[in-house]
Amino acid sequence: MKKAMGMLGRNRMWPKSFGALLWLLSIAFALTPAGTVIRNQAVAYAGGERYLSNEVEVLVRPLCVPLLSPDGTTALPGQEAGVSPGGYAYLPFLLTNGGNDRFSLRLSHLFGPRDWNPEEVHLYPDRDGDALPDPGASPLAEVSLAMGESLRLVLRVKAPSGASGALLLSPVASCPEGQEDRDNWARVVVQPGPVLALQKGMPLEALPGQEVLVVLRVRNLGDREAQGVVATDAPLPLPFVPSSASAPKGRVEYWDGALWAPSEPSGVRGVRLVLERLGVGEEAFLAFRLLVPPGTPPGFVENLARAEGPGGPVEARASLRVLPLYAHHLGPRGNPRALPGGEGSPDDRQAQRGLEGQTLCFAHTLENAGTGQDTYDLRVEGLPQGVDFWWEGPTGTPLGLPLTLSPGESRDFSLCLRPSAPMGFTARVVATSRATGASNATWDLLEVLPASALTLWKEADPPSGTTLRPGQEVVYTLRIQNAFAPLRGARVEDALSPWLEFVEASHGGLWDPTRRLVVWNLDPLPLGETRLTLRVRVREDTPDDTLVQNAFSLRAQDLTQPILSPPTRHPVFGVRLLLRKEVSPKSARVGDLLLYRLTLENPSPSLLTVRLRDLPPPGTAYEPGTAFLGCGASKLPLEPKVQEGLLLWEGLELPGRGRICLEYKLRLLPGAPEELVNTAEAQGLSANGAATASGRAQALARLDLGPFALGGVLLGRVFLDLDGDGVFGKGDLPLPGARILLSNGTQALTDAMGRYAFRNLSGLHQVMLDPDSAPFAPLPLPEGLGEGYRKRVLVQGATVADFPLRVPKGYVRVLRATTLRMGPLSVEKRVVEVAGKALAELRVRSLEALPELTLRDPLPGGGERVFAFGLFQGEEVLAYPLERPILTDPEVRWRYP
Structure with missing residues (x-):
């Protein structure tokens, strides 16, 4: 702290809380400014996806904290100054706004126990840090300071001419809402004769690697000359800068840790100013420079100087705050400084080639090269649309952001990218310091080829989806189409299901029975197509409805992650369905209903979903509403789907070791064949897609033609x-x-x-x-x-x-009519004219059945029309055209039994 601490008495002691106060100052400087909105949002990763929570906002309100130093109590004052009767004493103080906003602080003072009353007590600004009021400055009653801003003050006290003894007083700094700092007690002692005053000046703060100027000022504030005055600064808290000491008056001497000498040694541990005399009101000073070593951690460096001689001894203390040096580097993993080229050089760039849809990760290292703890935000720039990204830690877990690093600490992490389309781009990865806002970057170059540049297929014989039986062999063909690049250290692995037995593999494929892997080592995997074959056998003890899946993977040094082939899937089922079909009656006539009964049994323990297909015989038709599901008294209606003459029942559940019954009826139609053969088939599907079928079940019925075998x-x-x-x-x-x-x-x-x-x-x-x-x-x-x-x-x-x-246009005219009646028979004859044409109409009626009835109707021009009936009963209408509209009388005869 660049501040003169005033003239101190021989028995003066500093309070132990002074260092703690300075640390509190550093904390106050780090307060969040008023009006700041703090936003917080949680990030979660699941299944390779990034999910964000809702955002929470907190508004920071103003907080006023006045800080006045040095502290002191009435029992242990923070500083002490001597004054001659009628003279002035000067007490330096430092005022800091420790709040999080700009505030106006009121200044006042308090008196404690005292032997005399001062004629004047005022606070003045001391911007040049010489422990004296600035020239032309007026006393201060109020000071406006921004957040973290400090102002040097000097308290000037005038003693009356007849004063003797001591005075205790404390300056007070107050906030508008009443917060105040009032424990800053100091003692002023009246001393006749020489009165030495010592002031030590240093900057308030400095960075590691910087030089700081130290000035010791010694003055005689008494009423008599002081002889043999020595102002000493030893031991030095920081390394001395060679040849930096100077003094216009007196003699400079150096201490090497053992002896004082006027010549400068190689290692200076202390420095002092030797004065033969110092007149009334005279001032002398010693200036030199100290170096804050690189890497010095942040904190406070205190330095105590002492002046001895008549009117003394007095001490002056100054405190230097070593600021954190914030610096960081981001680069490829293991080389955060991108050496030897450094930031932005080719050593700061990484390049990869990858495939569309494949995840590629770039490894990086972030280093805190500063002297203080810092927090860093990560971002990535230059990503085109269609590229997903996320951060991962060294073990592949999601990386928590922001990153907080201690001085000298490094953190490894990866930027993972998943491009959804072929492209080429350069991503700029940036780490930004929250302490300074400074950024450091590294560059990742990615060339993305289409997924088709490296494709894997898996084929099987029998084809995928085919239901296998225990003991059946399967031949797999592994096809790799490589248009990407020759792949170094390629390794193809095919993991076999526990229900498969290895038989043989082509191209030197090795069987690892412990891990159940078939492995091909191909170094390199060439461009073009590579075919590998693998023959396996389904185990005899494989349970029904087992799903045997098989896929293979490809790994290589040039691939960031393995590539998987599409799998083949084969359900296994070892039994067939049992289907029985019955029909009753066994013989039926046209118009009758035939009852069919289907019984389906499942020998397997697996539940099946069944599809029944029934082909009715020609000349039959399903009778709606006659289909029922059930083997016992309880039956449920179950109508079939009728498609192109087939009857279909789908989605029937057949329990393991269970059976179902289905009944329905067909009606016999004219034209049905004599042998009625009905055929049914069933197919069952398991939960894993296994398909098992029944044999063809038939039921035979015969058509009874009856007395009239007409179709x-x-x-x-x-x-x-x-x-x-x-x-x-x-x-x-x-x-x-x-x-x-x-x-x-x-x-x-x-x-x-x-x-x-x-x-x-x-x-x-x-x-x-x-x-x-x-x-x-x-x-x-x-x-x-x-x-x-x-x-x-x-x-x-x-x-x-x-x-x-259709009746033609015009009219129908009856020209003549006659009626013949004989027993139960009557014949009505009319001659009619229709559209100019003559027609003969005979209407024949009989209430009894007349065998061998013959009707003869003479024609006007000769001849006759004859109508014969083997057995006549009821009514008939006979008509024929005539050349001339002439009415003749018909004749009838029949045979009585």
């Missing part, structure tokens, strides 16, 4: 629809001789009643009315195709497809 039949009628309702009825005219065709070329002509029939059909067909055989166009109906001459029909049993003909 499906397509029936229909062609008629003139007089009432336009689309249905043949009373008054409608049938059209005989019309040609009806199927899409396969089969054709038929309508009979006298306009009827046609196609037998032994089933399924979907197209039926067409030949337009040349129909005198009028078909009546438009929804099921008609095109102009209505074609229809699409699904033949199931007896299926009807009529062709009603």
Whole structure:
């Protein structure tokens, strides 16, 4: 502390708390400024990802702390000064704002026990540090100081001319809110004759490696001359700077630790000024320089000087605060100073080549080259988009930031990068000191190639996903496509599942049974494709539903981390499902329902998810609502999916060693074959993807044709629809001789009643009315195709497809009519005119069944139309065209049994 401590008495002692006070000063200087917002955020790493917590903010409020030194009590004053009667005494003090904001501090003083009352007590600024009021300065009542700012003060006390004895007083520094420092007691003693005053000046603070100027000033403040005065500074607290001592008055002498001499020795331990006399009010000084050695830790260096002779002895103490020297270096691991080139040189750069998606880490070392503890923030600059980064410690754990290092301490860490695309860039890694804001950097150069530059494939025979059986062999092919670079020290490792047995490996692959590894050492791994093969066998005791996975890895000196191949996966299953199928009844007729029962058993202890596939026989159809799941009395409805004639049940759970039953019904349709063969299959999937199937289960039933062995039949009628309702009825005219065709070329002509029939059909067909055989166009109906001459029909049993003909424009006129009645039979005959054409219509009715009925209808121009029926009952309408509208009488006959 560059400060004169005043004139001290012979028995003066410094308080033990003085050093502690100075350390408190250093702590006060480090207070956080008022108004500062302190933000805190936690960082966590999981699964290679970086997660941040919410941010917490704290606002620092103003805190006023006045610090006035040196301290002292009434029993042990901090300093003592002599004064002659009627003269002035000067007491130096140092005022510091130890708060965290600028404050205005009030200055005052207190009196303690005293033998006389001073005529004047004032505090003056002492900016030049000579322990005297600055020239032209006025007394201070208040001082405004910034955070950590200090001001030298001198307390001037004037003694009255008749004073004798001593005076105790203490200056006081107070904050606006009342905080104050008042324990700074000093003693002023009235001394007649010579009065020596000693002042020692030093800078308040210095850095390691700096030189500091020390000035000793001795004055005679008494009323008589002092003879034989010696001012001594020994031992010196710091190394003496050679040839730096000077004194305008008196003689300079040096101490080597044993003797004082006027000549300067090689190692100076002390220095003094020898004065033959010092007149009243006269002043003499000694100046020299000391060196703060490099590496000196921060703290306080105290120096005590002593003046002896008449009016003495007196002491002066000064304190120098050695500031922390903040310096740090960041560089490649083990070379933080990047020697020999230094900061920014090629020695401060690292380069790597890597692959897209691969993590690459650059190792660094941070060194605290200063003399004080410091905290450092790390950041990285120049990263392009698509590059993730994080910090890791030496063991690969997340690095806690910021980093706090003691003097001389080093810390190793890594910057890890994961680029998501091919690129090239230079990253600048920066460490910034929180104490000074100074930064030091190092540079990392990364060239990223596409992931396809080094790819690994794993193939298997049988292919991956295939279900294996115990004892089955598998051949793996390991393929490495290298377009990256020849890889030094390449090592391929394939770890086998415990359920696989090693058989052989190509290219000198070695089997390590302890670690169950197959190892290939390839040094180097060449560019291009490398193929390795490995043959293994599934163990006989492998449990069902075991998933055998296999992958291989590639390591090399040129890779920062191993590369893994995609795995192959083979589920293992050693048993088949047992499927049984039954049908009842064994014989059925068209229209009957057949009941089928499927029973599926699982011999394995593993739970399976089953898919049942059932192929019904031709000529059958699933009857909705008849499918049930259950083997006992409790059954659950379970409708199948019907897809292209198949019945599918999916997602059925089949417990280990368990069974399930499924029942459903099929209806027999016309056209079904005589032998009804129903086939079913089942496939089970385990939790690990193993697939096991059943054999084909069949059930046989036979078709009972019954008395009429007819298949499906397509029936229909062609008629003139007089009432336009689309249905043949009373008054409608049938059209005989019309040609009806199927899409396969089969054709038929309508009979006298306009009827046609196609037998032994089933399924979907197209039926067409030949337009040349129909005198009028078909009546438009929804099921008609095109102009209505074609229809699409699904033949199931007896299926009807009529062709009603549209009534032509105009009118129908009945020209003549007659009725013939004979027993149960009646025949009504009409001659009608339709669109200028004559038609004969006969409506035949019988309430009884008449065998071998024959109806003869004479024609006007000769000849007759004959209609014969093997057995007639009910009503028939017969019609045919006439050349002339002439009515003739019909004749009928039949045979009675």
